[in-house]
Amino acid sequence: MELQVTTLDGKADGSVTLKDEIxxxxxxQDILHRMVRYQQLKAMAGTHKVKHRSEIAYTSKKSIKQKGSGGARHGAKSAPQFRGGGRAFGPEPRSHAIDLPKKVRALALKHALSAKAKAGELVVVQNVATKEPKTAALLAKFGKLEWSNALIIDGAEVDKNFANAARNIPQIDVLPVQGINVADILRRHKLVLTKAALEALEARFA
Known part of the structure; x- marks a missing residue:
């Protein structure tokens, strides 16, 4: 697949050939769904917690006599059936993460990249280096390029000026190529790759 390379100023700067195997x-869709679910469950904190009967600071005095009341034989007020008592079978801290084979995760990333390329939502730029960290100037360039909702992937290190200028722009995410992931790709309308990022991805899947 042949794709035109552009610059941040919107000018053409040659072309690149994208590998069909990537x-x-x-x-x-099933592989993409599995990968997004894997990422979301892994990101869950799992810190939900309630107090159980043994953790309640409440009186342990027997509330009523054992016999003769005509009611149930209740003990301490920390029992779950009483207001202010402990919770029965409540949630405990745990990990929500599920397993997904490494090969499936790699395949899901390829399918996410293919989905963007097939939809015409993949853009390749020469680089994203800027001289000054000016958000207003960068926002004007994004307006000309129609990047209102985009994930921008740079090489091993993101240009510092560009990252500082882009971090306050809503619906724009900037990541180094090591941080590329399926969930972020799918939640943004456009995927913008620098040539350095493209070369790194092709080397990764070689």
Whole structure:
């Protein structure tokens, strides 16, 4: 697949050939769904916690006589059936993470890249280096390029001026190529790759 390379100023700067084994796959929604679910569950804190009967600071005095009241034989007020008592079978801190084979995760990333390429939402830029960290100037460039909702992937290190200028722009995410992931790709309308990021991805899947 041939794709035109552009600059931040919107000028053409040659072209690149995308590898079909990375950007030309027939998209499988089931693999993408599995990967997004894997990421979301892994990101969950799992810190939900309630106090159980043994953790309640309440009187342990027997509330009523054992016999003769005509009611149930209740003990301490910290029992779950009483107001202010402990919770029965409540949530405990735990990990929500699920397992997903490494090969499936790698395949899901290829399918996400292929989905963007197939939809015409993949853009390749020469680089994103800027001279000054000016948000207003960068926002004007994004307006000309129609990048209102985009994930921008740079090389091993993101240009510092560009990152500082872009961090206050809503619906714009900037990541180094090591941080590229399926969930972030799918939640943004456009995927913007620098040539350095493209070369790194092709080397990763070689």
């Amino acid at each position: 950007f030309g796959l027939e998209v499988r």
